[in-house]
Amino acid sequence: MTEEKPLDFAREITGRLGGETITRCYQCGTCASACPVTKTTERYNPRQVIRLALLGQRNDVLKGDAIWLCASCYNCQERCPQKVEVADVIYALRNMAIRGGNIPAIYTEFAAALMNEGRLAPMSKFLEKKRAEYGLPPLKPANTEALKKILAATGFDKIMFRKEGAT
Numbered sequence: 001m002t003e004e005k006p007l008d009f010a011r012e013i014t015g016r017l018g019g020e021t022i023t024r025c026y027q028c029g030t031c032a033s034a035c036p037v038t039k040t041t042e043r044y045n046p047r048q049v050i051r052l053a054l055l056g057q058r059n060d061v062l063k064g065d066a067i068w069l070c071a072s073c074y075n076c077q078e079r080c081p082q083k084v085e086v087a088d089v090i091y092a093l094r095n096m097a098i099r100g101g102n103i104p105a106i107y108t109e110f111a112a113a114l115m116n117e118g119r120l121a122p123m124s125k126f127l128e129k130k131r132a133e134y135g136l137p138p139l140k141p142a143n144t145e146a147l148k149k150i151l152a153a154t155g156f157d158k159i160m161f162r163k164e165g166a167t
């Protein structure tokens with residue numbers, strides 16, 4: 001088995017939809033200074049994510065939790081002087097992580113709820129009561145048959161519930 005070189009990971013990212021511009025980054029930090037998430041936690045910094053990716057730190061990037069903290073607000077992308085599509089790069093990295101079976105449990109829960117109930121947030125007695133209080137009609141059970149067919153046709157179910165290390 002040949003050892004991966006740092007640039008291999010960067011090349012793989014540029015070959016992904018959304019990841020094309022990552023190698024334009026010159027680490028100025030404008031994205032981080034515009035990022036609302038970076039302002040609230042030290043666990044996330046888009047410049048650092050890009051740096052790690054360009055250094056070939058595949059596991060740190062794809063198995064860490066940072067890429068899941070981006071709020072997709074696009075502040076960074078509007079401001080990057082190098083026109084790096086930062087938010088789209090993060091999406092590309094998330095897609096790569098999911099393909100490798102690395103996905104936070106909350107997303108698989110959302111996916112399961114979508115497939116089984118047709119909505120991301122399952123209905124509960126509490127929500128039903130709140131709807132009634134606001135004068136909203138009870139929600140009818142969603143018809144999930146068509147949805148399941150679409151999700152199966154796109155491979156969504158297999159991708160979302162892939163185990164780590166599966167190919």
Ligand code: SF4
Nearest residue numbers: 025026028029031080
């Ligand atoms: S603003 Fe652009 S060039 Fe600067 S660190 Fe962020 S991605 Fe890189």
Ligand code: SF4
Nearest residue numbers: 035070071073074076
């Ligand atoms: S899109 Fe993500 S990385 Fe960019 S500023 Fe918003 S939260 Fe930060």
